[in-house]
Amino acid sequence: MKDLPVNQIVCGRAEDVLKEMPTSSVDLVFGSPPYEDARLYNMDFKLKGQAWVDWMVPIIKECVRVCKGLVAFVVEGRTRQFQWSATPVLLMADLHRAGITLRKPPAYHRIGIPGSGGPDWLRNDYEFIICCTNGGKLPWSDNTAMGQPCKYEPGGAMSYRTQDGYRRNKRTGVRLHRKRRCSGEMEEQAYNPPKKANPGNILTCKVGGGNMGSKLAHENEAPFAEQVVEFFIKSFCPPDGITLDPFSGSGTTLAVAEKFGRRWMGIDIRESQVELSKKRIKEQK
Ligand SMILES: C[S@@+](CC[C@H](N)C(=O)[O-])C[C@H]1O[C@@H](n2cnc3c(N)ncnc32)[C@H](O)[C@@H]1O
Known part of the structure; x- marks a missing residue:
């Protein structure tokens, strides 16, 4: 890939497309990969447990290479037979052992989730946002962008x-x-x-019931809310910067980047999702 396909969505496997991208070519990576075998995405995606972790580690390493700033992924494991797979924490442990710098993961706290959590357990209200960097202070951040006045x-x-x-x-x-x-x-x-207080690391977002930001989001099996993307873009992508989502799905990250005047790039393995995100961006413009 000679030139970065800015404001474009590439149809392909993230693991292949990332390898072609120049080092330090984007300012923020934000997205969410398939969560183990929670959904098959019409392509029989079945990686789970350590196999899923082993698939994610090199992808995140490549993201850290192509990104000057923060690499953040919303992730969740699976609960089956009263046992949580713990893949978010296994992934963080393996990234740490591989020498990747971790920042403390914020929680994506979702309001409006009707799930029960099972007959003996608590409703699942949050997901981890795994955050990695190249080490040191972030080249750009506005950590009170989403804060309230004191x-x-x-x-x-x-x-x-x-x-x-x-x-x-x-x-x-x-x-x-x-x-x-x-x-x-x-x-x-x-x-x-400070003029505004730091908003903290629990990101409370409304989901479901028409709160995802666009009806088109629901054409993907597992979209996240525009609100969580807004938080990361305003806080960690400079105003003239580029945000990359390597699993762009319905294009939530890309549409929010467009909304707040950032440049963007998406990758998704499915043509259907590339077409969907093009529609989403058009809707945003
Ligand atoms: C959790 S969804 C992302 C949803 C997205 N954040 C949104 O709000 O619409 C994961 C996406 O990853 C895509 N995907 C699965 N495996 C992939 C791979 N190896 N490379 C790129 N995309 C992949 C799927 O097609 C799916 O759209």
């Missing part, structure tokens, strides 16, 4: 923790916090609260 202004009731805790600037009333200098002395600094 609830409380600095100030409020006087703190009595004056010995080791906080004091106030006598003139402005701004809270001071203490920082130890190299010399060991304590230095007091003004506390400037």
Whole structure:
């Protein structure tokens, strides 16, 4: 692949297409692979347990190679006969052992899931979002992009923790916090609260009941909500950046990237899904 097919969807196997892509050519990878044999996708996809993990590790390694920033995948295992397959954590363990840098996985918390979780267990409300990088600080992030303005202004009731805790600037009333200098002395600094609070790592999204963002999403067997993609794109893809989804399905990631002015690239093994995502992007434009 000489030039990156920007704003295009490639029909092919992610494991083959990724190998052809230039190193550090995209800014964010976001997607969700088939979850073991949960759905066969009309192509008899049956990898499960360690075989599924062994399939995913080289794909994620390639994603880390082609991506300058964050590589994030929403994943889930299977529960059968009262046992969870644990594949998300097995995958994280194998990626860690393979030398890939992991960031703590946020939870994709889905509101509106009617499933029961089984006769003796709890309803499954969240899925892991496995996050990997090349190591070090992310080249670009806006970790308060999805945050809310702080609830409380600095100030409020006087703190009595004056010995080791906080004091106030006598003139402005701004809270001071203490920082130890190299010399060991304590230095007091003004506390400037951020404009928006960090939203945290539990991403609560409405799903089902017309909340996925587009009716076309339901033509894929396992779409995720536009809301979860918006979170990652606004937080981890720079405004002029490119987001890649190697399992693009109905094109949720691509449509959201388009919506928020990012460039994008999709890969899906099925022609039906490539056509579906083209329709989805058209709808978005
Ligand atoms: C969980 S779905 C993705 C759904 C997508 N996030 C959405 O919102 O519509 C997984 C997709 O991976 C595709 N797929 C399965 N194996 C693949 C492979 N080896 N390479 C690329 N795509 C594959 C399937 O066709 C399916 O559309």
